[in-house]
Amino acid sequence: MTFPTLFRGGQLFDGDRFLEADCLRTDAGGKIVEIGATLEPKPGEEVVELEGKWLLPGLVDCHVHFREPGLERKEGYAFGSAGALHGGVTTVGEIQNNPPLMDSVAELTQKLSKLRGVSRVDYMPYGSLVEPALPELPGIDRHCAAVKCFLGCSTGAGGVDDAATMRRWFQAAAEAGIKVVAHCEDNHIMASADAKYGNDPELASRHDLRRPVEAEVQSVQDAIAVAEEVGLALHVFHISTYAAARLVIEAAKRGLPVTGSTAPHYLLIEAEEAHRRGQNRFKVNPSIKYAEDRAGLLQLVASGALPVVGTDHAPHPLEEKNRPYAKAPSGFPSVDLLLPLMVAAADMAEVSPEAFLHAVTKGPAEEFGLGKKGRLAVGADADLVIADAQAKRVVEESTLPSRSKWSPYQGRELRAFPERVYLRGSLVFADSRVQGEPLGEPLFA
Ligand SMILES: [Zn+2]
Structure with a gap:
């Protein structure tokens, strides 16, 4: 239910x-209608006393994998969207990386409508940029914000590793006027790393060596070059190296429609640290890199040069993660902690959190x-989202709503956990649990 409410x-x-x-006032239609200092309640209006706590826009996570349809045993929207609310997220951009890929308008529209009554957050699945999707691209921008392209294999779901194919796909997307969101790692460089380290008893399980810095940098460089050639709007997802982030920012400075997160x-x-954390918990593609990358990326987000962050929430059962390195899947849950993680990043950069909050609110909203x-x-x-910025809590994975019930951040002390979350005016999360029926709506039809 949505009531006219004054938050003060x-x-x-x-x-x-x-x-x-x-103070902020909302109406019965679930819109913000007034923002001001010391507003007084109107007759019939509910009043929520914020007592100095934060009132934030619902977070936008532009990169999650909820694996529905097809792989609900790993997550699904019912669990995934409950996890999102726990992290303060009310809108997700979601990538299908298990079959069926979103390679046609029919698949996309079916998915958009089927998730009504299932998702607890508003949602926008991306299309899949794969061969069968090419004839479907003209007009696909009515159904999704962008199409996802895997440069370099990550999940086995439709990757591309030869330059001619990439050029053809980018050209088709450019002609259709649809943005491409890309995972960038160079397969040939990763294959050389496999040959070098694959049988080394010490180093074979060093994910940072198997998927090295150069793999991302080379792939981003190639993707930008082809995007420039064919006139494509390109967004590079989950940049893990300072060098690749700088390539994206420099391309934007040259006036190209190239962005990244x-x-x-x-x-x-x-x-x-990622390597020390057992059970392959921090095994993720791209791999987690080095001190200079982390410091550089923190500085780029803090300065606003890199204004978008997405989790790449990619849950797997812990028993699968706990296999030997080579057989363990990549990715981990994290949408369920997004707000506290962004505040932790700001704390680590020793800056006030505005730019880090922007990167998960207005930044991605503008990008998409x-x-x-x-x-x-x-x-x-x-x-x-209402959050007490000072309240600290230690992450206890068994309490998280995501289906897989584990977190690589287990045991880490974080602050600013969401206390209450509203979706279009309705209270959908409070007292550490979801409230009411799933009200999530598609942002495309
Ligand atoms: Zn991903």
């Missing part, structure tokens, strides 16, 4: 900065054309 006495973050105003683990963790999301503004959706 809080620290309001509008998607760019904390405001002087401490990183992920919380590249801001918080380094290769040694979501004008009503990721901001506190009159007319925007009343997607809201």
